[in-house]
């Protein structure tokens with residue numbers, strides 16, 4: 001016999017000893033009844049109660065454990081939520097910065113488009129083929145910070161491309177401005193004075209470029225330089241276009257030059273402020289450059305006079321006319337007839353007195369009329385560009 005079975009029997013004996021048959025006497029109204037509670041019945045009830053207690057304890061334990069787990073889970077979820085919120089805030093911040101950069105880029109692109117339209121009458125891509133093709137070529141990726149998120153890298157590439165395009169545009173604009181400057185200087189005009197005067201007339205407070213989101217954003221050097229370069233090109237080329245280099249009459253002989261001469265009436269020394277062209281009465285008088293007719297009428301000594309304002313401070317005066325074919329305010333092209341040759345005013349015979357005034361001062365028209373071919377070539381380029389802008393604006 002093993003000690004284990006001996007122990008088991010011992011516990012069974014002790015358990016059985018707890019439940020013994022009982023006989024209970026119950027007396028009711030003098031009658032005595034006899035109830036018997038068997039040991040087997042007692043054991044059954046005890047077992048049922050034990051089983052119920054066991055299930056209850058197990059359930060309670062499960063609930064408690066479940067509650068503890070849920071609390072842990074809740075902490076974990078809260079932790080995850082906090083992390084998600086933080087990440088969301090970071091993403092929102094990043095998205096805002098991306099949106100801001102994108103908005104800045106878009107605004108700059110709009111500015112480039114506007115400048116291109118204003119200055120060339122076309123979209124930037126068409127300004128120069130070289131600029132366009134180089135601008136669309138993929139840039140060296142080494143220029144982009146590899147630690148940036150993909151979207152930011154894409155924007156950085158776009159920004160670099162925009163700056164590269166602005167650089168090409170700037171080079172093209174500076175090239176044109178330099179050619180115009182040389183041509184203007186060859187005509188005896190001072191390019192720096194012209195640009196300065198035009199800028200003074202422009203006025204207004206300087207408003208630095210800030211971008212759509214209101215935050216100062218560092219502009220690429222080319223982009224920042226473009227506005228000034230475009231203004232310079234515009235002033236110089238418009239001056240070239242305004243220069244009266246067209247023949248005011250289809251006659252060859254000049255009867256009198258600019259400067260000192262003896263007065264044809266008194267013989268005294270006099271200043272002649274223009275050039276005289278001799279020709280038959282009624283010879284068509286032509287505008288020497290495009291402009292707006294600013295005066296039609298009589299002036300003392302000049303007789304019948306037409307004046308054309310060419311802009312950029314340049315004005316031409318046509319005198320001693322026998323008749324007018326243009327009205328004040330009308331826009332005239334270079335070579336368009338505005339009047340007829342005559343001999344009105346202080347005149348000894350049919351001729352045209354042709355005067356060029358620069359900011360109100362008479363200058364020798366000869367340098368404009370005798371402009372060299374290379375100057376006229378630059379002028380023709382300028383006229384084409386300014387003309388295309390004017391057509392584009394309509």
Ligand SMILES: [Zn+2]
Pocket residue numbers: 256272274275276352353354
């Ligand atoms: Zn004259």
